[in-house]
Amino acid sequence: MTGKLTIVGLGPGDAELTTPAVTEALRTATDLVGYETYLARVALRDGQKRHASDNRVEIDRAMHALALAAEGRTVAVVSGGDPGVFAMAAAVMEAIETGDARWRDLDVRVEPGVTAMLAAAALAGAPLGADFCAISLSDNLKSWETISRRLVAAASADFVIALYNPASKARPHQLARAFELLQRHKSGATVVLFARAAGTSSAALEITTLANATSKPADMRTLVIIGSSTTRLIERTAAQPLVYTPRAEVVRP
Amino acid sequence: MTGKLTIVGLGPGDAELTTPAVTEALRTATDLVGYETYLARVALRDGQKRHASDNRVEIDRAMHALALAAEGRTVAVVSGGDPGVFAMAAAVMEAIETGDARWRDLDVRVEPGVTAMLAAAALAGAPLGADFCAISLSDNLKSWETISRRLVAAASADFVIALYNPASKARPHQLARAFELLQRHKSGATVVLFARAAGTSSAALEITTLANATSKPADMRTLVIIGSSTTRLIERTAAQPLVYTPRAEVVRP
Structure with missing residues (x-):
C-alpha cells in the first residue's frame, strides 16, 4: 500500500x-x-x-x-x-x-x-466565549429523541449551543421543534444568532431572542448559535451590536 | 475613532x-x-x-x-x-x-x-465525528460546581467531550476530579485521548480508557478528548490506531 x-x-x-x-x-x-x-x-x-x-x-x-x-x-x-x-x-x-x-x-x-461555528462566532463577536456544545440537527443518522435529549442537557447545564445543519429542504421542521423545546428550558431573553455564509463575502448575521426565534432565517448555509444565560449584546451606534459570552460565570455588575 | x-x-x-x-x-x-x-x-x-x-x-x-x-x-x-x-x-x-x-x-x-480540539481530533482520526462539547477545566473564572454540572450533563447525553486547560501548575487536581466524576457516569471502556502539542512538529497522542485514565499525561499544552459511547478504535499493524466517533448513533454490527 x-x-x-x-x-x-x-x-x-x-x-x-x-x-x-x-x-x-x-x-x-x-x-x-x-x-x-x-x-x-x-x-x-x-x-x-x-x-x-x-x-x-x-x-x-x-x-x-x-x-x-x-x-x-x-x-x-x-x-x-x-x-x-x-x-x-x-x-x-x-x-x-x-x-x-x-x-x-x-x-x-x-x-x-x-469549522463553521468559529467563523459564525467571529462574525458576531465572541458568543462561544464560555463552555459550548455543537449539535447537528440532521436526523438522517440519529433519532430526534437523541437530539432532543442533548438539547435539554445542554440547556440545563447552560452551555452555549451551536446548531449545525439546522434546516434543509428535506428537513424543514427540526429547527422549529428545537426552538420550541429550548423555550421550555431557557429564558425567552436568551440571545439567538443566525449566521449565514459566515467566512464568505456574503456573510450576514441576524440577532434575535429565543422568544422571537423562528426557523425562517435558516437554510443549509446557516449556523445557529443559542446563547447561555450570560450571553449578551454590546450596543453600538454605528455598527451591529457585538455579541459575546463572558468568560466568568458571574458577570460583573 | x-x-x-x-x-x-x-x-x-x-x-x-x-x-x-x-x-x-x-x-x-x-x-x-x-x-x-x-x-x-x-x-x-x-x-x-x-x-x-x-x-x-x-x-x-x-x-x-x-x-x-x-x-x-x-x-x-x-x-x-x-x-x-x-x-x-x-x-x-x-x-x-x-x-x-x-x-x-x-x-x-x-x-x-x-482551535486546539480540531488539531487534536485530526491527529487521532475523527473523534469529534458526532455531537460534542468543549469545557474549560480552569476554575479561575467559574466554580467547580458549574464544571461538574456540565461534565455530568455531557456524560448523560452522550456527547464527546473536549477538555481545554485540563491542568496547570496552579491547578493540578481538576483533571483527576473530572475523570473520577465521569467514571461514575460513563463506561470504564470509554476511549480517552491525550493530544499534546497537536498541530506542531512535536505532536504526541496517547490513547487510553476512562478506567485507566489519570491526570499524569496532561499539561498546559494538552487537549483531552473523552469519547461518547460509540467512539472506537481501528487497529492497524504499522501505525497507531485511528480513533473515531461514527456519525450514526447506532453502529452497524
Whole structure:
C-alpha cells in the first residue's frame, strides 16, 4: 500500500481562511474527491482528476477515495469547514473500519480547518466565549429523541449551543421543534444568532431572542448559535451590536 | 475613532495552520498585543511594535490594546488557536463593554483560527465525528460546581467531550476530579485521548480508557478528548490506531 489519502477542510468559504497546509495537500494530490460544491472551490492543476459527487453519499465517496489511494494515487478528500466536524473524516473512518482490510495500511491523514461555528462566532463577536456544545440537527443518522435529549442537557447545564445543519429542504421542521423545546428550558431573553455564509463575502448575521426565534432565517448555509444565560449584546451606534459570552460565570455588575 | 483592532487566532502552532487572513492582519498591524508565548511565534516587520504580557492578565491586555487602537493605531491582539474559544476575543469584548464608551466605535474584528480540539481530533482520526462539547477545566473564572454540572450533563447525553486547560501548575487536581466524576457516569471502556502539542512538529497522542485514565499525561499544552459511547478504535499493524466517533448513533454490527 503506497497510496496516500488526506482528508482536508477548506474552511468556511473564503480562500483566505483555508490553511496553507490544506492548500499544499490539494496541490500535491493526484485526485480530488468530494461533494461537488466544495470541489468547485478548488482550482485544478494540470493532470489532476476531480471526482465530484452529490451531498448524500458520504460512505460511497469515502470508499471510492480509499480505493483510489489503494491503487497508489495521492488522494485529497475535500470537506468544507473542518473535516472532523459533521463532515467527511468520520465517513472515511467508517469506510476503513468496514471495508478492505488493506485500507488500514494506507497513509491516512486529516488536515484541520476553520469549522463553521468559529467563523459564525467571529462574525458576531465572541458568543462561544464560555463552555459550548455543537449539535447537528440532521436526523438522517440519529433519532430526534437523541437530539432532543442533548438539547435539554445542554440547556440545563447552560452551555452555549451551536446548531449545525439546522434546516434543509428535506428537513424543514427540526429547527422549529428545537426552538420550541429550548423555550421550555431557557429564558425567552436568551440571545439567538443566525449566521449565514459566515467566512464568505456574503456573510450576514441576524440577532434575535429565543422568544422571537423562528426557523425562517435558516437554510443549509446557516449556523445557529443559542446563547447561555450570560450571553449578551454590546450596543453600538454605528455598527451591529457585538455579541459575546463572558468568560466568568458571574458577570460583573 | 479611526483605530482598528483585530483579534486573530494563530492556530495550534504550526505556521502552515495559520490562515492567510490572519497572516495578513499581522502584516498590516502597527502593534501586536498578546501573551509572550504567542507573540514569539510572529515575525516582526520593521516599525511594528510588540506588547508582550504574562498569561494571567487578559483584561489588562485587552484594555491596553483598545487604548492603542483609540490612539489611531492598527492593533492585532494575538491568540493561539481560535480567538473565540477560551482565548482573547471574550476578554476584549468584556473590556469594550465595561471600558471607555468611545471604544464601542472602534473597528473591531475577529479572525478565526484552527482551535486546539480540531488539531487534536485530526491527529487521532475523527473523534469529534458526532455531537460534542468543549469545557474549560480552569476554575479561575467559574466554580467547580458549574464544571461538574456540565461534565455530568455531557456524560448523560452522550456527547464527546473536549477538555481545554485540563491542568496547570496552579491547578493540578481538576483533571483527576473530572475523570473520577465521569467514571461514575460513563463506561470504564470509554476511549480517552491525550493530544499534546497537536498541530506542531512535536505532536504526541496517547490513547487510553476512562478506567485507566489519570491526570499524569496532561499539561498546559494538552487537549483531552473523552469519547461518547460509540467512539472506537481501528487497529492497524504499522501505525497507531485511528480513533473515531461514527456519525450514526447506532453502529452497524
